[in-house]
Amino acid sequence: MSIFPADSSGRTERARAAQEVHMRQLSGVDASFLHMEDSRMTGHVGGLIILDPSTAERPVDLETMKEYVAARIPALPPLRWRLAEVPLGIDLPYWYDDHDxxxxxxxxxxxxxxxxxxxQLIEQVSRIHARPLDRAHPLWELYVIExxxxGKVAIYTKLHHAAIDGKAGRMILSTLLSPDPSCPAPQPPAEMPASETRPSEMEMLTRGWMGLLGHPGKSVELMLKGAAEWQKSMQHFGYAALGEARTKMLDNPPVPAPRLSFNKSMTARRNWAYGTVPLSDVKKIKESLGCTINDVVMAICAGALRQWLLDHDELPEAPLRAMVPVSIRTAEQADTAGNQVSAMIAELPTHLTDPLARVEAVHASMSRAKEDFAALPAALLQEFAQFAAPAAAELVARTAASLRLADTVALPFNLVISNVPGPREPLYYAGALMEANYPVSMISDGMGLNITVQSYRDNMDFGLISCPELIPDLERIIDYIVAEAAALAAV
Amino acid sequence: MSIFPADSSGRTERARAAQEVHMRQLSGVDASFLHMEDSRMTGHVGGLIILDPSTAERPVDLETMKEYVAARIPALPPLRWRLAEVPLGIDLPYWYDDHDxxxxxxxxxxxxxxxxxxxQLIEQVSRIHARPLDRAHPLWELYVIExxxxGKVAIYTKLHHAAIDGKAGRMILSTLLSPDPSCPAPQPPAEMPASETRPSEMEMLTRGWMGLLGHPGKSVELMLKGAAEWQKSMQHFGYAALGEARTKMLDNPPVPAPRLSFNKSMTARRNWAYGTVPLSDVKKIKESLGCTINDVVMAICAGALRQWLLDHDELPEAPLRAMVPVSIRTAEQADTAGNQVSAMIAELPTHLTDPLARVEAVHASMSRAKEDFAALPAALLQEFAQFAAPAAAELVARTAASLRLADTVALPFNLVISNVPGPREPLYYAGALMEANYPVSMISDGMGLNITVQSYRDNMDFGLISCPELIPDLERIIDYIVAEAAALAAV
Structure with a gap:
């Protein structure tokens, strides 16, 4: 099933011209999500949407979903990008736009x-999410799960972080979802760029050598192996904010996080769990205690993890430390692509027995963490980047790994907690009401737990991801999260 | 879900003693199915069984299937074997028996x-079959497809060829399937060997060095890269029959096969198609023409491929050449493990227009091919090894590749056709009648089509596997196979 009707007349010439315009090289950060992949680690993020098909005129199935996506993909370039790797790995790879x-x-x-x-849903999603994307195609997959x-239908989407930054992620969601249940397909742009031909190996090699001539030191750095070298090249290619954060970390060595059973190497398998907390409960706690919604989310996680750690007889005396991704995108950068994210590290007061004291402690800890970012506009700290969140998680984890390697500094955090504000109004997918939107994020060695939260309508949808060899009873943590929220709201 | 109840008393000592007895090193041929795996090639074989659950007392679902397999796995050592690779790849890997x-x-x-x-069934099986097995576990998977x-249920099984030779494959099938619909679970052996502990990296390294001391030239050969070197080491480790065949091929350079669109490099994707031909039709043709069942199968394939090649405007003047795996297991070898298989290369008379003339030509071609194996007992040529078949296919393909590399000899065959006689009596899987048993085999670069046939009850079940980039319309070939069989039977 091709997206655009074949155009036999003069296509080669047009494609060749278009190639000059549309072929784009990945940034070092984007490419890092490809380079990090190995037999245990994948560089994609996912999401699981629960739909009520009774509001749709047609059934939500494979055929209608293909039609629906086909109508929207002209407006979604990242879903058409195919990877062209430079032979011998002498330069960063390119994307080319493939309309077929x-x-x-x-x-x-x-x-x-x-x-x-x-x-059963959890088992299927965990299994699909654990598998890498096929680099011979644009780096995404969509599963209709009946x-x-x-009578509900689930849609699981998998997108590679090398192609999808925060901006692209939001654009994809807003293009696929509609506040209008009758959801007319968007009109394709009047002037569609011609499909690009896949560049030959020789073309890519030439591009690579040309790139080398322009940046003689680049390939040497790219070819260096090991986390320390990786981090150097990451700095070399920008990502200034993390670079600053790292400098700050080196100047002020971070408090080490207590090492827990899930702060270990992972396997290739994943397990996932999801659950929902009423937004009204969270707001009630927020208003009665004078803190932020994010403080409440963090405190709920602290209470749930405390109970889980008690169950496993491994509650440390020191509080856990959570990495919290934040967007650092300024107004001037609003239209730029790339991962404009950084991270704060905050204490999770798992050592406190009183639920209310935990909320207060989180509030104080988050305030301290935000002060570390005083040079950045305070308003931006509230704008959490949805799809970019795992980028920061991964990069900080890698930085941590390289710091450990280089300086034997201890683990700076135990887990990632990412809170992504979402839309309040109901959205529709092919006419079917979206009931929930659960994140399916990523983990890495030493960082075996990720809790990502998205708000939608009157709910906060939690998605937890781990590895079954690290946290076999992940669903117990989500149960404790739901219970902790209810208990706090009842106080 | 563990297979054996934990035995805390003295298990470590027993396990250590058992390890000396039960740990077994892979042969060079077995290990070759691991070494061949890369991002496009997998070393496993599969099968799809269609069940009628109405004959079973309990539903055929995930839970009943787990119980059913758990009751039988004590009698199926290959399903408990875990891989222990020798660090640095200095020696062949070992299996150790893991009861957990x-x-x-x-x-x-x-x-x-x-x-x-x-x-829909084909799409699911193709997708699952394309994915490699996880080497952190025993190398098999079983899917209940509802x-x-x-109201039928399908069971797809995936087994790694490194663990499963022909004998083991038949043993697994005969243990999982029963001619008795009430299918009592087999009694576990009175003396179960204790579970073996996974050897540490250091133990494996020690074993590797010890092995090196015994075979100083071995590791050097194993570490040599390239098909020619691989083939040398294959000969070094035995596989005498193929070695002889190769010598014969070098002495008498084989007739090159015409190069077809599917004799190219494949991608990581697979497509699969299946269909059934009545055994009575095949027998009718066999008896009226005085040939073998295998001759009829080959002639049916020749007719179907001729039509497909005509459709694609690429029918060559010369006949196609098919590799036909044969067992070379002697009576004395009946109890030995390992791949006792070789292969004949026979002409497929796709150049002949008359269906009856094609049967006669196949009969003559197969007779000539069998004469090349005159040194082997003729009766053995009829005993086709079920699971071992792809082993021969793969090894001959690799040999072909190495010959091409070394001597620029052309492609010796276009495809593999494997015919596996099966049981006539009905068999039951957890009480559910097995209606059909379709093979899901393997392909490799240059050998982009495999047709495997299994007889069962009154049918011959065909399973075709290819890569969608090589043969997008694979189901058309199975349609032509069914039509050709019907046409021949009607003559």
Missing amino acids: VDLDFHVRSLALPAPGNQQ GLEG | VDLDFHVRSLALPAPGNQQ GLEG
Whole structure:
């Protein structure tokens, strides 16, 4: 299934001209999400949307979803980008725009066996999410999952972080979802760029050598192996904010985080858990205690993790430390692509027994962490980047790894907690009401737990990801999160 | 879900003693199925069984299948073997017996969305089959696929060829399947060997060095790269029959096969197609023409491929050449493990227009090919090894590749056709009648089509595998196979 009708007349010439215009080189940060991938680590992020198909005129199935995506993909360049790697790895790879995206490959379907419960959905999503994307195609997949209890349909999407930064992620969601249940397909742009031909190996090699001539030191750095070298090249290619944060970390060695059972090397497997907390409960706590919504989310996580650590007889005396991704995008950068994210490290008061004291302690800890970012406009700290969040998580984790290697500094944090404000109004996917939107994020060695939260309508949707060898009972943490929120709201 | 109840008393000592007895090193041929794996090539074989659950007392679902497999796995050592690779790759890897097989990992389920037709089943099986097995676990997976039209259930199994030779494959099938629909679970052996502990990296390294001392030239050969070197080491480690065949090939350079569109490099994707031909039709042709069942199978394939090649305007003047795996296991070798297989190369008379003339030509070609194996007992040529078949295919393909590399000899064959006689009596899987048993085999670069046939009850079940970039319309070939069989039977 091709997106655009074939245009046999003069296409080669047009494609060649277009190639000059549209081919784009990945930044060092974007490429890092490709380079990090190995037999255990993947560089993609995902999301699971629960739909109520009863509001849609047509069934939500494989065929209607292919039509729906086909109508929107002209407005979604990152879903058409194919990777062209430079032979011998002498330069950063390029994207080229391919209009012959094979939707039969990208859009897939399966069903849950009866009864189609939450545990079965979790097993399927965990298994699909653990698998790497195929680099011979644009780096995304979409699964229509039928057979859920109550006649619901789930849509799992997997997008590679090398192609999807925060801006692109929001654009994709806002293009695929509509506040209008009748969801007319967007008109394709009047002037569609011609499809680009895949550059030959020789062309890519030539580009690579040309790039080398321009940056003689670049390839040497790229070819250096090891975390310390990786980090040097990361700094070389920009990512200034993290570079500053790192300098600050070196000047003021961070308080080491207590080492927990999930702060270890992971396997290739993943497990995932999800749950929902009413936004009204969170707001009630926020208003009665005079803190932020994010403070409440962090305090809920602290209470849940405390209980889980007690269950496993490994509650440390010191508080846990959480990495919290924040956007550092300024107004001037609003239209630029690339990962404009950094991170704060905040204490999670798992050592405190009183739930209210935990909220106060989080509030104080977050205020201190924000002061470390005083040079940045305070308002920006509230704008959490949705899809970019794991980027910061990963980069900080890698930085931590390289610091450990270089300076034997201890683990700076135990887990990532990312809170992404989302839309309040109901959204529709092919006419079907979106009931929930659960994040499926990423973990890495030493950072075996990620909690990402997205608000939507009157709920906060939690998605937890780990590795079953590190946290076999991940669903217990989400149960404790839901219970902690209810307990705090009842105080 | 562990297979054996934990035995805390003295297990370490018993395990250590057992390790001396049960740890086994892979042969060079077995290990070759691991070494061949890369981002496009996998070393496993599969099968798809269609069950009628209406004959079973309990539903055929994930939970009953886990119980069923758990009851049988004590009698199936290869399903408990975990791989222990020797650090630095200085020696062949070992298997160790692990009784803590995690059936929650190995036994999985999914369903087809409605209507659950053949095309949907094919898409799921193709996708699952394309993915490599996880080497951190014993090298097998079993999927219960529900939601098929007519209330049927499919079981897809994936087994790594490094662990499963022909004998082991037949043993697994005969242990999992039963001619008795009430299928009592087999009694576990009175004396179960204790589970073996995974050897440490240091132990494996020590074993590797010890092995090196015994075979000083071995590691050097193993570390040599390239197909020619691989083939040398393959000969070094035995596989005498193929070695002889190769010598014969070098003495009498084989007739090159015409190069077709599917004799190219493949991608990581697979497509699969299946279909059934009535055994009565095949027997009718066999008896009226005085040939063998295998001759008829080959002639049916020749007719189908001729039509497909005509459709694609690439019918060569010369006949196609098919590699046909044969067992060379002697009566004395009946109890030995390892791949006792070789291969014949026979002409497929795709150049002949008359269906009956094609049967006669196949019969003559197969007779000539068998004469090349005159030194082997003729009766053995009929005993086709079921699971070992792709082993021969792969090894001959690799040999072909190395010959091309070394001597620029042309492609010796276009495809693999493997015909595996199976049981006539009905068999049951957890009480559910097995209706069909379709093979899901493997392909490799240059050998982009494999046709494997298994007989069962009154049918011959065909399974075709390719890569969608090489043969996008694979289902058309199976349609032509079914039509050719019907046409021949009607003559």
